[in-house]
């Protein structure tokens with residue numbers, strides 16, 4: 193090797209060593225620490241557009257020591273939850289990157305792994321108020337240096353959502369926004385607003401529920417609460433304990449996946465105000481008139497577009513459905529069916545939309561739908577994807593009762609209305625469905641004068 197090659201190699205190694213020394217990393221603990229228990233220590237890791245891959249450890253007492261923290265910019269805090277094994281959360285870097293890609297902010301990752309890593313969950317819950325007090329003191333320092341609380345956004349996951357609430361309450365609700373991703377339920381359910389997240393903790397509080405039957409919180413906690421797939425169980429997550437640890441956390445962790453999906457612009461999930469998921473699936477809550485031209489709120493990072501109307505409404509409970517994996521968003525159609533069979537019919541409908549070899553599928557199977565002669569039955573069809581244009585439609589009717597004689601559903605009119613596009617509804621008149629077989633047809637634009 194030539195001497196200059198050695199020099200290059202040396203410089204490369206030196207640069208790596210320098211980077212490793214310079215970049216602060218999230219605390220990495222192990223099960224041993226979790227068994228022994230850890231007491232609270234809050235580390236604040238700053239990322240900016242200039243330093244998006246290399247965090248700076250912030251000093252709690254001397255903000256001037258860190259020139260990278262520019263308080264004329266808004267600040268986003270990211271706060272994790274329970275860490276039963278002590279490992280760093282896998283999603284922190286993705287969330288940081290996507291927030292920075294969207295907005296020129298200071299991202300401060302709150303690393304309270306010391307405090308969150310403990311097999312005793314009750315101890316960790318105790319630590320949430322301490323972590324909250326620590327972050328509050330830091331924000332007060334930010335204020336002394338000219339930072340404005342209203343430009344602060346806290347994204348809190350699970351216990352991190354309640355920590356955000358404590359910080360917000362300590363600062364008299366002056367924080368701009370709290371986004372709560374599946375706020376923790378155990379030990380918080382049934383407590384008063386001072387002991388958990390509530391809408392008074394920030395100017396605007398948006399909440400996502402994905403595991404309200406286990407690790408999450410059932411009741412609304414914000415100005416808007418989004419219940420994904422009903423808020424309890426998520427598609428694609430294991431249903432039995434034989435799937436190992438993912439059985440316990442898959443539904444809960446999906447909240448982060450859905451929020452990341454809202455940040456990276458893959459697609460938008462429209463959420464519909466409704467009193468229950470059953471009514472939502474029955475298509476009883478498809479009206480968005482109260483939101484005017486903006487339509488119903490879109491889940492996630494950009495829901496601030498609806499902030500002023502949501503604040504006027506007080507607390508709004510909304511529902512949306514997702515796919516099992518990214519892209520999570522579905523495409524909704526209102527489907528109205530009128531039959532001319534003499535006898536009423538009950539059954540499940542599957543609809544497929546075809547365009548250029550692509551097929552979008554909607555199974556309306558949460559319960560059997562009832563069809564009556566000359567009466568319109570409204571169905572809510574949620575397709576796994578959108579098609580650019582609807583070339584053909586396939587419809588299948590099934591009673592779900594294999595040992596009975598096969599029924600026919602004689603359709604007088606079926607009308608499909610896209611819930612997002614202001615396009616003319618698509619119709620098909622006079623078509624008979626044989627039970628359990630797809631009937632495919634070319635739809636035509638509906639003409640109201642025909643009926």
Ligand SMILES: [Ca+2]
Nearest residue numbers: 385388389390
């Ligand atoms: Ca509170």
Ligand SMILES: [Ca+2]
Nearest residue numbers: 403424425443
């Ligand atoms: Ca669940």
